[in-house]
Amino acid sequence: MRNIKRILKNDDIGDMGIGAMIVFIAMVLVAGIAASVLIQTANRLEIQAMTTGQETTREVSTGLAVIDIEGQAVGNVITDMTITVRARAGSGDIDLSQTILEITDGTAKTLLTYNPTQRQFNLSTDETGSIFGTGAWNMTNEQFGILVLQDEDSSLSASNPVINRGDLVMLTINTAACFGGGLDPRDDIWGMVSPEQGASGIFAFRVPSSLTETVYDLY
Numbered sequence: 001m002r003n004i005k006r007i008l009k010n011d012d013i014g015d016m017g018i019g020a021m022i023v024f025i026a027m028v029l030v031a032g033i034a035a036s037v038l039i040q041t042a043n044r045l046e047i048q049a050m051t052t053g054q055e056t057t058r059e060v061s062t063g064l065a066v067i068d069i070e071g072q073a074v075g076n077v078i079t080d081m082t083i084t085v086r087a088r089a090g091s092g093d094i095d096l097s098q099t100i101l102e103i104t105d106g107t108a109k110t111l112l113t114y115n116p117t118q119r120q121f122n123l124s125t126d127e128t129g130s131i132f133g134t135g136a137w138n139m140t141n142e143q144f145g146i147l148v149l150q151d152e153d154s155s156l157s158a159s160n161p162v163i164n165r166g167d168l169v170m171l172t173i174n175t176a177a178c179f180g181g182g183l184d185p186r187d188d189i190w191g192m193v194s195p196e197q198g199a200s201g202i203f204a205f206r207v208p209s210s211l212t213e214t215v216y217d218l219y
Contacts, residue, residue, distance in 0.1 A: 062094065063091055064193050077184055080172070083173065097161055
């Protein structure tokens with residue numbers, strides 16, 4: 001009888017040892033899997049955080065600044081207009097072909113884009129004449145032209161007009177086509193130049209009450 005009890009006791013001890021080992025191995029496997037999942041999650045979060053930070057930096061630093069607006073008066077209306085823009089300090093490259101120019105007189109709103117096939121691109125102005133005498137205004141009411149004033153690195157071309165630090169361009173608008181004849185005296189004009197990414201260049205001005213000259217500094 002004692003031998004039987006001893007045998008059963010030894011067998012129980014063996015079962016307990018195997019069970020403990022199985023539980024230990026299972027815990028190690030679960031811990032390893034959990035650690036692997038945590039490491040993968042941490043890596044994904046790190047990559048996402050870096051990407052978000054880079055995109056946020058580009059969004060904050062990149063943008064266009066409006067520095068001047070001029071208009072040409074024919075009769076008693078502004079028929080053509082230029083908006084001079086440059087890249088903001090610290091800005092990355094900005095593709096003007098993906099830029100939208102929005103302008104409104106309070107009654108009508110027009111969204112303008114650049115179309116390289118319409119001969120709207122000019123590398124320089126006529127030194128002996130007026131900038132309004134170039135072909136940069138040969139567009140419809142839904143398009144703007146580009147008149148390059150400064151481009152040291154030759155980043156601007158008709159098919160790929162990319163503006164970066166140091167570049168200076170005029171965006172040309174046929175206001176007669178946009179607003180059915182042009183801008184009248186005392187018209188309040190508001191608009192923005194919105195690049196594909198980054199801050200927009202915002203402008204607002206009032207047309208002079210009397211248009212007795214040919215060229216006006218509007219902004």
